[in-house]
Amino acid sequence: MSQVESDIGNDDWIVFLGWEPHWMNVDFDIHYHEDPENLWGEASSVSSVVTSDFADDQPNVIAFLENRIIPIEVQDQWVYRYSRQDRPLETVAAEWIRNHPDQVNEWLEGVTTADGQESARAAYQATL
Template identity: 35%
Template sequence: MKKKSWGILMLILLTAVAAGCSSSSSKANQTVKLAYVAWDSEIASTNVVKEVLESKLGATVEMLQVDAGPMWAGIADGSADGMAAAWLPSTHASYLEKYGQDIEDLGANLEGTKTGLAVPSYMNVSSIEDLKNAGVAKSLNNQIIGIEPGAGIMTASQKAIDAYGLSDYTLLESSSAAMAQELQKAYTDNKPIVVTGWTPHWMFANMDLKYLDDPKGVYGGAEQIHTMVRKGLKEDMPDVYRFLDQFQWTPEDMEQVMVEIQGGKSPEDAAKDWVSEHEDQVNTWLAGIK
């Protein structure tokens, strides 16, 4: 009888261990697909999210770099699990209207962002209206240096051109990296330039820049960056969902990572260093996860 009881006990223990290993293995083998746009701010945030998912939750992360439209579409159709890169309420308003009903909004992960036209502080202009001055337009070669054509700030900048009567200007399409390079070059040479700008961004930390006043309110006021996930993520990956729901940081936090990347660190190393140096903050993102 004792042998039988011992055998039953061992069977129960082995079953429990197997179940625990299966649960742990299941969690470790999860692949999380994160969509993001190649803006310096989103490169910083997405790599930090990736580092926490991999180092703290044992997940495998696949990063999907796309334009803004496909990023939203990917969350809506479930081909991506989440993003930490939705600029609201203005910059990505059209995408929210189109895809919002098929996406779960986990709220703001960063408060106090801003978009608009930016210039070096040494330029003697203070408002978008000042760009109409013939001398200013000539010094700028009638160009506004933009980023990717699908970005919300590009749509807003084209509206600004129309609203402020800047029909003589061309909004140049490029990329966020190319825009920043052009700005850095002009700044070093003390030359005039106007770019599509947003904060947080390392360029405001490394250069003395200013936004041009927007009296017509084309760019809207202060914005937030939201975390969006596909429907069903909460049921499929509850720990991943909980972390993404609790992920929140400040513009200063983000700028620390961006400045490190700009200084030569890889995005992965900059994110790894930031996470290791902010253990208490990271733990608040993981609260309630076993």
């Protein structure tokens, strides 16, 4: 990344292998080229995996995990703040949750509090 930063700072072109999520996508104006011959393989994804027992025993957690789809741009920002700005993970998460209530509300659709007595959305709204 230091070579990329140097070349960009000198207005030189550079080609390199990049990926997401990564802080480089926040720091640099990057263009990803197509891979029509699939030389680098298929696009990757991050998934939550649980045992079938867990899924049966914890439907509330499963509902949350199924709702929680995180756009790559958001992941880039999280990685940037944690890795590049050297901010504590808990701080990055707490600030993002506080600043994105609409997204958090989508994640909490159909989810209840741990005791099952209240909508998780309502509990979250009470903290705002």
